[in-house]
Amino acid sequence: MGGSFQRIGAVVLRHVYLFRSSWLRILDSIYWPAVQMVMWGFLTQFLAGQTSYVAQAAGVLLSGLLLWEVLIRGNLSLSIAFLEEMWSRNLGHLFVSPLRPIEMAAGIVTVSLLRTLMGMIPVSLLAWAFFGYSIYDLGLPLVAFFLILQMFGWAVGLSMSGMIMRMGLSAETFAWAGIFILLPISGVYYPVSALPQWLQYVAWCVPTAYVFEGMRGILTTQIVRWDLLAAAFGLSALYLALGFRIFLMFFARARRDGTLLQTGE
Amino acid sequence: MDHPAIEVARLRKEYGKIVAVDELSFVVPRGAVLGLLGGNGAGKTTTISMLLGLLVPTAGSIRVLGIDMLRDRYRALPRMNFSSPYVDLPHRLTVRQNLDFYARLYGVRDVAGRLREIADRLQVGEFLERPAGKLSAGQKTRVALAKALINRPDVLLLDEPTASLDPDTADWVRTLLKDYQAETGATILLASHNMAEVERLCDDVIMMQEGRVFERGAPPDLIARFGRNDMEEVFLDMARGRGRGLDVLKKAG
Numbered sequence: 302m303g304g305s306f307q308r309i310g311a312v313v314l315r316h317v318y319l320f321r322s323s324w325l326r327i328l329d330s331i332y333w334p335a336v337q338m339v340m341w342g343f344l345t346q347f348l349a350g351q352t353s354y355v356a357q358a359a360g361v362l363l364s365g366l367l368l369w370e371v372l373i374r375g376n377l378s379l380s381i382a383f384l385e386e387m388w389s390r391n392l393g394h395l396f397v398s399p400l401r402p403i404e405m406a407a408g409i410v411t412v413s414l415l416r417t418l419m420g421m422i423p424v425s426l427l428a429w430a431f432f433g434y435s436i437y438d439l440g441l442p443l444v445a446f447f448l449i450l451q452m453f454g455w456a457v458g459l460s461m462s463g464m465i466m467r468m469g470l471s472a473e474t475f476a477w478a479g480i481f482i483l484l485p486i487s488g489v490y491y492p493v494s495a496l497p498q499w500l501q502y503v504a505w506c507v508p509t510a511y512v513f514e515g516m517r518g519i520l521t522t523q524i525v526r527w528d529l530l531a532a533a534f535g536l537s538a539l540y541l542a543l544g545f546r547i548f549l550m551f552f553a554r555a556r557r558d559g560t561l562l563q564t565g566e
Numbered sequence: 567m568d569h570p571a572i573e574v575a576r577l578r579k580e581y582g583k584i585v586a587v588d589e590l591s592f593v594v595p596r597g598a599v600l601g602l603l604g605g606n607g608a609g610k611t612t613t614i615s616m617l618l619g620l621l622v623p624t625a626g627s628i629r630v631l632g633i634d635m636l637r638d639r640y641r642a643l644p645r646m647n648f649s650s651p652y653v654d655l656p657h658r659l660t661v662r663q664n665l666d667f668y669a670r671l672y673g674v675r676d677v678a679g680r681l682r683e684i685a686d687r688l689q690v691g692e693f694l695e696r697p698a699g700k701l702s703a704g705q706k707t708r709v710a711l712a713k714a715l716i717n718r719p720d721v722l723l724l725d726e727p728t729a730s731l732d733p734d735t736a737d738w739v740r741t742l743l744k745d746y747q748a749e750t751g752a753t754i755l756l757a758s759h760n761m762a763e764v765e766r767l768c769d770d771v772i773m774m775q776e777g778r779v780f781e782r783g784a785p786p787d788l789i790a791r792f793g794r795n796d797m798e799e800v801f802l803d804m805a806r807g808r809g810r811g812l813d814v815l816k817k818a819g
Binding site (some may be wrong): 392 | 581611612615618619620621622640643644646647648650652653654655656657658659660663666667668670671672673697713
């Protein structure tokens with residue numbers, strides 16, 4: 302068990318070395334959420350004077366954006382941590398070492414968490430500095446939202462990484478864009494009830510819908526919907542377990558088909 | 567009981583209808599240096615990948631240091647290591663960071679001490695702080711070997727260890743491997759296209775063709791058996807369909 306923690310720690314250290322060698326990698330985690338935050342911040346200021354919905358629930362759009370970015374960053378950071386090994390053609394060395402695939406997955410999940418925090422904390426402070434909006438006003442549920450969205454982002458990232466391990470870098474696009482398919486059904490900027498009935502059934506199958514409904518509940522009525530939080534947490538835990546399972550399944554297939562040494566396109 | 571270093575029995579690997587390795591069986595005693603020879607597509611890299619657990623065989627068994635690699639490879643992997651010019655180390659990490667990372671993965675005690683020792687031995691001290699992606703081919707090979715020896719492996723698998731090196735550096739690498747083997751009694755299995763290297767390093771050679779064993783023996787025995795002057799000529803005989811092994815292959819269909 303101690304050896305396992307040591308190997309997970311080594312994977313994390315490898316990525317810390319990488320951050321230290323390239324500050325652009327950290328800037329990359331901040332850049333896009335910051336651009337989005339500024340754009341949605343101005344839109345919020347404009348709409349506050351136009352619509353009663355935005356005026357009543359100050360920060361509903363910015364909160365949606367920042368929490369959505371937590372999901373995206375969690376997902377992308379994990380996929381990038383995995384892709385780093387593919388880009389440097391290093392998978393062969395990793396998987397002939399005592400590092401088990403589950404330890405590698407745990408290592409890149411930890412790296413993803415660090416990278417998301419490095420990206421999102423500065424952006425949340427910028428939102429406060431530019432627009433006087435603090436996402437920390439969501440209070441304790443913010444921690445739960447953050448954790449749930451990270452877990453779900455990791456689940457998607459692990460599945461995509463597994464697919465890339467099996468199919469090669471030609472599947473890289475899915476790592477970057479795959480998660481955006483969830484944006485329309487997650488109720489980030491509008492309630493799930495705005496969706497057609499059949500799509501609402503789909504929406505309630507993913508934890509993001511519960512998180513964003515919960516967020517709106519706090520901002521509009523100041524009531525914390527613990528039932529939504531519990532459902533979101535349960536679903537995220539389920540998807541995360543599934544994500545690990547899919548990663549291991551693709552690893553087994555890559556070993557069977559001999560794609561671990563052929564990591565190019 | 568001291569098991570052989572490597573025991574391979576009736577190993578087979580199929581990719582769809584293509585058979586990459588077919589009924590391969592061999593035993594490598596501890597402390598031996600075995601060369602795996604064959605043309606491109608003969609099944610050498612496939613065999614090494616299966617020995618390392620990177621590839622699952624379609625059939626057959628592999629034991630390394632007495633451990634069943636198909637069931638329990640994580641018990642054997644800390645005592646093995648590998649180097650190949652076709653697998654890189656992370657380019658943006660410095661040489662020191664790369665070696666540090668792999669030392670930790672292999673559970674090396676006293677990482678800093680081992681790094682000093684290996685840097686001295688492999689003569690990589692002068693570029694320890696340089697990113698791995700900015701090294702020359704010779705320097706990269708030295709670093710790859712430093713990584714391969716970081717855990718003092720009992721079984722070392724090398725895929726073309728001197729590919730793309732100038733003769734001087736290649737000779738230095740061969741001397742290093744010979745010294746390491748003599749000092750530690752490690753078992754080395756190397757795939758190579760360099761016949762002079764095979765003659766100098768290997769006690770025993772398996773010549774592969776179409777995924778099967780074509781011939782096996784010590785280099786001087788093979789040279790005598792084929793009636794040739796060196797391993798280069800023996801290899802050409804195999805590649806061009808001359809010599810004893812061909813009869814065996816024909817009989818096997």
